Structure formats: C-alpha cells, structure tokens
Amino acid sequence: MANYRTMLKLHGCAEININSLKAKGNEDAHPSKNIKRPRRAEANYCPSLPVGETRESLEKLRITLLNEAKKKNNDKVIREIMAKTFAYRRYEIVTEQPKIADFMNRWPTLFQENEINAEFLRITTVPLQIRFFAELDRLSTNLVKVIKGRGGAIRSKTSQYVLAFDETSDINIRRECILRSIILYLGEDDKNLIKDYMDIQDEQESDDLSKQTMAIFVKRKP
Known part of the structure; x- marks a missing residue:
C-alpha cells in the first residue's frame, strides 16, 4: 500500500498531495498534524482536476459562471459548469476551509436547491x-x-x-x-422554521425572506 500511495502521489492525486509536507504551511509541517481525511460518506472527497484543466483555467470558468448565473432560464449551462468545476471547488474547500459567507460569494449557484442536490450526489453518490x-x-x-x-x-x-x-x-x-x-x-417551535403564505402575499413573503437566516417557505392557494 505504501508503494501504491507513492505512485498516486507521483501522478498528482489531489487527495494524497494535500497531506504532503510541501502542501502544508510552516506551522503545520509535521506528518501527523492537521491531516485532512474524508468523512464516512464522502466517496469523492478531493478528486483530481479534469484532464486538460488547471486551477487557473477553472478559476476563469468560475468567473464565467457568475455571469451566467445572472441570466434567466440558464439552468443547463450552470449545471454543466458546476459539474466541470467540482474538483476545483472541493480542493478549495478541503485545503482553504473558507468561511460560508466567503464561499457563497464565490459560488452563489451552489446554494440553489437543484445544485445542492447535485453536489451532494457528486460527493456521496447518494x-x-x-x-x-x-x-x-x-x-x-x-x-x-x-x-x-x-x-x-x-x-x-x-x-x-x-x-x-x-x-x-x-x-x-x-x-x-x-x-x-x-x-x-x-x-x-415549528413556525420558526416553516413559514406559511398564501399566493397573494408576495410582498410580505419577500420582506420576511430577507430577515431569515434559514427557513422553509410554503405557499398555499387561497
């Protein structure tokens, strides 16, 4: 197994390289310190970048994604770019451990319902x-x-x-x-998480939504 991991490292396996001494800062330059390991369900913890891509090229693609997110009815393009930049995004999460607010600014489309489901499937295959x-x-x-x-x-x-x-x-x-x-x-209190609105209450709904950190909004017909 030692030889197997050495071969993976030589071939640029991201999951192996993130724990190498060269990838660690001076304060963490010890073999057993700050080891990054996948959790139980993380089947794709830190995959390698797509063939022919670099972090620089994928960063350009991320910037393109920000512009595409502003367009309407553009789910297909967003889905394709999100799938292509998955490895780059995971490397950023694992190595840099960014704050949620900062990560939301960099990857706003990840926090849409369909992309949350897609990302979970990529990471866990579930x-x-x-x-x-x-x-x-x-x-x-x-x-x-x-x-x-x-x-x-x-x-x-x-x-x-x-x-x-x-x-x-x-x-x-x-x-x-x-x-x-x-x-x-x-x-x-279930009302702190689940908010009920009628279809005609769009203005009140928008005002309440801006004040919530996390909530489930249920719209019912009159």
Whole structure:
C-alpha cells in the first residue's frame, strides 16, 4: 500500500498531495498534524482536476459562471459548469476551509436547491432529497407512534398534525405533518422554521425572506 500511495502521489492525486509536507504551511509541517481525511460518506472527497484543466483555467470558468448565473432560464449551462468545476471547488474547500459567507460569494449557484442536490450526489453518490423522503416515508408510522406516546404540552401541540396524518393519503401532507411534529417533539417551535403564505402575499413573503437566516417557505392557494 505504501508503494501504491507513492505512485498516486507521483501522478498528482489531489487527495494524497494535500497531506504532503510541501502542501502544508510552516506551522503545520509535521506528518501527523492537521491531516485532512474524508468523512464516512464522502466517496469523492478531493478528486483530481479534469484532464486538460488547471486551477487557473477553472478559476476563469468560475468567473464565467457568475455571469451566467445572472441570466434567466440558464439552468443547463450552470449545471454543466458546476459539474466541470467540482474538483476545483472541493480542493478549495478541503485545503482553504473558507468561511460560508466567503464561499457563497464565490459560488452563489451552489446554494440553489437543484445544485445542492447535485453536489451532494457528486460527493456521496447518494441522491439527497430522494433518499431523505424515502427514509421519512419508511419510518413515518413508527415516528407517529413515538410522537403519540408523549403527553402534556407536546401531545397537545402535535395532536392536529397527528390527526391530519391519519386522515389523509396525500404523501406531501403526511410528510409535512411528520416534520412539523418532530420539530415540536424536540421542543422547538415549528413556525420558526416553516413559514406559511398564501399566493397573494408576495410582498410580505419577500420582506420576511430577507430577515431569515434559514427557513422553509410554503405557499398555499387561497
């Protein structure tokens, strides 16, 4: 295995090179210090750059992406560029460990719903949203039993959602009831995370959205 890793290093394997002494700063220039390793689910922790590409060429592509993000109905182009710059983006995250605010400025398109799902799939090879809802549906009956087992204020707060869960066959409503009930079960207020609006409340919705750090906005028909 020692020879295998040496050969990978000679061929420029990014995952090996990031832990070499040459890649570390003077304060971290020790073999066992600040070792960067993939977490359990990270199948593509730090992949090599695409053939024929350099960090300089991919940085130019990132700048192009910023301009493409300003255009409407441009999802296909954005998706292609995001896929091509994946290795460059991962190298930046692993080696530089940037702050979220700085990273959002450099890669704003990564924080769109479809790109979050795509990036998760690239890193773990697991479809995030599909797997989450599949597991939620599989465990929903047991979760309801646990929630029903609580008494006092928690039972009073979750009763309307538990009742709605039992009375409907709409999978989306059942998922919403479970998620709201879990939040209440954990002692939190579901209204702090899930915001309900009618289609006619666009102005209020936009104003509230600008004040939220993280929230789920649900738009319902009048």
